Amino acid sequence: MDFLTNPFIVIMLFLYRIFANNYVLALVVFTVLVKLVTYPLTAQQMKSSLKMQAVAPKLKKIQEKYKDDREKLAQAQMALYKAEGVNPMAGCFPLIIQMPVLFGLYGAIQHTLTTTQPAIIDLAGRLQVAPDLAQLFPLQNQFLWLNLGTPDPTPILPILVMATTWLQTKLMTPPATDPKDPSAAISRNMLIMMPLMIGFFSVSFASGLSIYWIISNLAGIGQYAFMGRINWRTLSARPMALATPIEDDEPVVTKSKASEQKRIAAPRTASANNGANANNIALSARTPGAGPAPKDRPRITARKRK
Amino acid sequence: MTVYAKIGFRPRHLWLGAAFLFLLAVLAACSPIPGEGWANYTVSGQYIYVSYKETIFRVDLKTQPNPASEIAPDWGAITPNKTHIYAAPALSAKGDLYVGAFDRKMWMFSPFGGGNRAERNAGFDAPTETDKFIGGALVNDALGLVYAPMGDKGLKAYDITTGKLVASYTDMKFGVWSTPVFDPANNVLYVAAKDHSVYALDPRSLAKLWSVDVEASMTSMPLLANDKLYVGTLGNGLAVVDLRSRSFETFKPAEIGWISATPLLDEGILYFGDLRGQIWAVEAATLTRKWVAKEPESKNLPITGKVAIAVSNHPEALVENKPGRVVIAASESKQIHAYRIDTGAHVWGQQAEEKINSDLFIFGDDVVFTTLSDNQLLTGYNVNTAQRSFTVKKPSEDFLKGLANGAAPKQAEIVTATPAMAEATAEVTAAATASK
Numbered sequence: 001m002d003f004l005t006n007p008f009i010v011i012m013l014f015l016y017r018i019f020a021n022n023y024v025l026a027l028v029v030f031t032v033l034v035k036l037v038t039y040p041l042t043a044q045q046m047k048s049s050l051k052m053q054a055v056a057p058k059l060k061k062i063q064e065k066y067k068d069d070r071e072k073l074a075q076a077q078m079a080l081y082k083a084e085g086v087n088p089m090a091g092c093f094p095l096i097i098q099m100p101v102l103f104g105l106y107g108a109i110q111h112t113l114t115t116t117q118p119a120i121i122d123l124a125g126r127l128q129v130a131p132d133l134a135q136l137f138p139l140q141n142q143f144l145w146l147n148l149g150t151p152d153p154t155p156i157l158p159i160l161v162m163a164t165t166w167l168q169t170k171l172m173t174p175p176a177t178d179p180k181d182p183s184a185a186i187s188r189n190m191l192i193m194m195p196l197m198i199g200f201f202s203v204s205f206a207s208g209l210s211i212y213w214i215i216s217n218l219a220g221i222g223q224y225a226f227m228g229r230i231n232w233r234t235l236s237a238r239p240m241a242l243a244t245p246i247e248d249d250e251p252v253v254t255k256s257k258a259s260e261q262k263r264i265a266a267p268r269t270a271s272a273n274n275g276a277n278a279n280n281i282a283l284s285a286r287t288p289g290a291g292p293a294p295k296d297r298p299r300i301t302a303r304k305r306k
Numbered sequence: 307m308t309v310y311a312k313i314g315f316r317p318r319h320l321w322l323g324a325a326f327l328f329l330l331a332v333l334a335a336c337s338p339i340p341g342e343g344w345a346n347y348t349v350s351g352q353y354i355y356v357s358y359k360e361t362i363f364r365v366d367l368k369t370q371p372n373p374a375s376e377i378a379p380d381w382g383a384i385t386p387n388k389t390h391i392y393a394a395p396a397l398s399a400k401g402d403l404y405v406g407a408f409d410r411k412m413w414m415f416s417p418f419g420g421g422n423r424a425e426r427n428a429g430f431d432a433p434t435e436t437d438k439f440i441g442g443a444l445v446n447d448a449l450g451l452v453y454a455p456m457g458d459k460g461l462k463a464y465d466i467t468t469g470k471l472v473a474s475y476t477d478m479k480f481g482v483w484s485t486p487v488f489d490p491a492n493n494v495l496y497v498a499a500k501d502h503s504v505y506a507l508d509p510r511s512l513a514k515l516w517s518v519d520v521e522a523s524m525t526s527m528p529l530l531a532n533d534k535l536y537v538g539t540l541g542n543g544l545a546v547v548d549l550r551s552r553s554f555e556t557f558k559p560a561e562i563g564w565i566s567a568t569p570l571l572d573e574g575i576l577y578f579g580d581l582r583g584q585i586w587a588v589e590a591a592t593l594t595r596k597w598v599a600k601e602p603e604s605k606n607l608p609i610t611g612k613v614a615i616a617v618s619n620h621p622e623a624l625v626e627n628k629p630g631r632v633v634i635a636a637s638e639s640k641q642i643h644a645y646r647i648d649t650g651a652h653v654w655g656q657q658a659e660e661k662i663n664s665d666l667f668i669f670g671d672d673v674v675f676t677t678l679s680d681n682q683l684l685t686g687y688n689v690n691t692a693q694r695s696f697t698v699k700k701p702s703e704d705f706l707k708g709l710a711n712g713a714a715p716k717q718a719e720i721v722t723a724t725p726a727m728a729e730a731t732a733e734v735t736a737a738a739t740a741s742k
C-alpha cells in the first residue's frame with residue numbers, strides 16, 4: 001500500500017506544517033478531505049442502495065415463489081435486476097475502492113507517529129521525494145492527556161471509538177420492519193459486535209489512529225446528513241408493521257410531503273438493511289431510509305408504475 | 307427449502323461476513339509494533355556484551371570457535387517479564403551492566419556479583435518511567451551515577467547501586483534516543499535530543515548549562531573530539547557544534563540522507579554512513595567532501611551503524627604492495643563492504659544472513675557486528691579474506707540458566723572511554739578496596 005501511504009504521509013506533513021504543527025487539526029482536515037474526495041463514490045453507493053431497497057419487496061416475492069427451484073429463482077432475480085436497472089454488486093464496488101484509501105490513510109498516520117528507531121528509518125525512505133519535510137520531525141504528538149503515538153492510558157478513547165462507531169451504524173441502518181427476519185438479527189448483531197470489536201482493537205492502537213477513527217465516524221455521519229439520509233429517529237425506532245398493504249407489481253418507493261428529504265418507507269416484507277457505513281468497511285450497500293411513519297405523519301401513498 | 311434459506315442466509319450476508327473477517331484481519335495486522343529493535347552491544351577489552359530482545363549476554367572474543375565456527379556466551383541473563391531491550395548496555399567499573407527496557411524501567415545485571423546471575427540485580431530498583439527506553443545509558447563511576455535517556459522527554463540520573471533517582475532534566479519537548487557523552491576535560495555532559503537541540507548539562511545535577519539548536523532531530527550518539535561535537539541529524543546533514551563558541555555548522559550536500567550513525571574520526575577525516583546507503587568521507591577541519599561511496603548494485607538501503615577502519619591485505623586494498631587501510635560499512639541490505647580509505651574504491655563485499663543495523667568494530671583481524679538473525683546474532687568476518695570467522699547464536703533461556711548455575715565468568719578488563727574517566731574510576735576502585 002506504499003503507493004498510497006507515501007503520498008498520504010507527504011500530504012499529512014504538509015497539512016501539519018500549514019496548521020502550525022498541530023497534528024490533530026491536520027488529521028481532522030485530512031479526514032474531511034478524504035471524505036470529500038470519496039463523496040462521489042459514497043453518493044453512488046447510496047444510489048445503488050436506494051435501488052436495491054426499492055426492488056426488495058419484489059425480490060422477496062420472487063424468493064418465496066421459487067423457493068424450491070434455485071435455478072428459476074436465479075433467473076427470475078436476474079430478470080428483475082435487469083428490468084429495474086439494478087446491479088446488486090454496485091453497492092460494494094465503491095466500498096472496495098474506498099478501502100485502499102482508508103488503508104493508505106491509516107498507514108500514513110501510523111508511520112508519521114514514529115515511536116521506534118526502525119520506524120524512523122522506514123520513514124526516511126518514504127520522504128525522499130520531499131526531504132525538506134524531515135525538519136518537521138519529531139511531530140508534536142501531545143494532545144490533551146494523550147501521546148498520539150501510544151495507546152490511550154485511559155478508557156476514554158476506546159469508549160469514544162465504540163460510541164461513534166455505534167452511532168454511525170445505528171443512524172445508517174433503519175430498524176427492521178420484521179423483527180423475525182433473520183437478516184434483521186444479523187444486522188442487530190453487527191450493530192453490537194462491530195463497535196465492540198473496533199473499540200477492543202483501539203485499546204492497543206496509537207491514540208492518533210483512534211482519533212482518526214472517531215473523526216471519520218463523525219465525518220461520515222455529517223456526510224450522510226448532508227445527503228439527507230440521516231434519520232435521527234432511528235436512534236430510538238422499533239420494528240413496526242407497514243402502514244399500507246402492498247400489492248403485486250407496486251413499488252414501495254414513496255415520497256413524503258412533509259419535508260424536502262426523500263423518505264423511503266420500509267416495505268412490509270423488506271428484510272433489514274445492511275446499512276451502508278463507509279467507515280466500517282464491511283457492510284454492503286442498502287440504504288437506510290426513514291422508518292415506518294408514526295401515526296401522526298402523512299399517510300404513505302403508493303405510486304403505480306407503468 | 308434449502309438449508310441456507312431456512313437460516314435466512316442471503317448472498318449479501320456472504321459479503322458481509324467476508325468483509326467483516328477481512329476487517330478483523332486488517333485490524334489485527336495493523337496492531338502496534340511489539341518493541342522490536344536490533345541487537346546492540348558494548349565492548350570491554352576482549353569481551354562484548356550484547357543486548358537483544360529479552361536477552362543480555364557476554365562473549366569472550368578470544369574463545370576459539372568450535373568446528374562449526376560458533377562461540378558460546380560465558381554469561382547471560384533474561385530481563386524481568388521478558389521485556390525487550392533496545393539500547394546497548396552500559397558497563398560500570400565493577401562490571402555491572404545497566405540497560406533500559408521497553409517496560410519503562412532500567413535494569414541492572416551483575417555477572418560477577420552474588421545471587422542469581424541469570425536475573426537482574428534485585429538491589430537496583432529504578433522507578434518506572436513514562437515511556438520506554440530507546441537511547442543507551444552511560445555510567446559515571448566517579449559520581450556513582452548512571453544516566454538514562456528518556457524515550458519521551460529528557461534525561462535522568464540514577465544511583466548506580468540502588469537505582470534511586472538522583473537528578474533529572476526534562477525541560478525538553480521530545481525524548482532522547484541517543485547515548486549521552488561525558489566530557490571529563492570540561493566536566494560537562496552532552497545530550498543530542500530529538501527536539502533539535504544539543505544540550506550541555508552539569509553531570510551531577512543535570513542542570514542545563516547551555517544548548518544549541520541544530521535545526522533537525524538527532525537520534526545518534528555524538529562524537530566528541532577536538533572541542534567539537536560531531537553528530538548526525540535527520541534532515542540537516544552532519545552537524546558540528548563548536549563547544550567553545552557554542553555555534554554550529556553543517557555538512558549538508560544535496561544528496562545526503564538522514565544520518566542515524568555516530569561518525570568515526572580518523573586522521574582528520576570523518577567517516578559515516580547515511581540512510582540512503584551512502585558512505586561519506588569528509589574533512590573535519592573544512593567540512594568538505596573527500597569521497598562518497600555506495601554498495602555495488604546498491605538498493606539505497608540504510609546504513610544505521612558506525613563504520614570501522616581496518617588494515618587489510620586484500621589485493622584490492624594493497625598500497626605499494628603493502629596492506630592498506632579500508633573503511634568497512636554494513637547496511638540493511640544484509641551486506642558488508644570494504645572501501646579503500648584514500649579513494650572510496652570498493653575492495654570486497656560479503657553477504658550476511660540478515661539486516662545489519664549495529665555499529666561495526668575491529669577485533670584482531672575480524673570486523674564484528676550483530677545482525678537481525680537469531681542464528682547469526684553476533685558475527686565476525688575476516689578483513690583480509692571477507693570470510694566469516696565466527697558466529698554467536700542467540701542463547702536460549704535454558705542455556706543461560708545453566709551458565710548461571712556454573713562457575714562465575716572471568717572478571718572483565720574494564721576499558722573506559724577516556725583517560726580521565728579511567729583515573730576517576732581507579733580512584734573510586736581504590737577507595738572501595740581500601741574501605742574493605
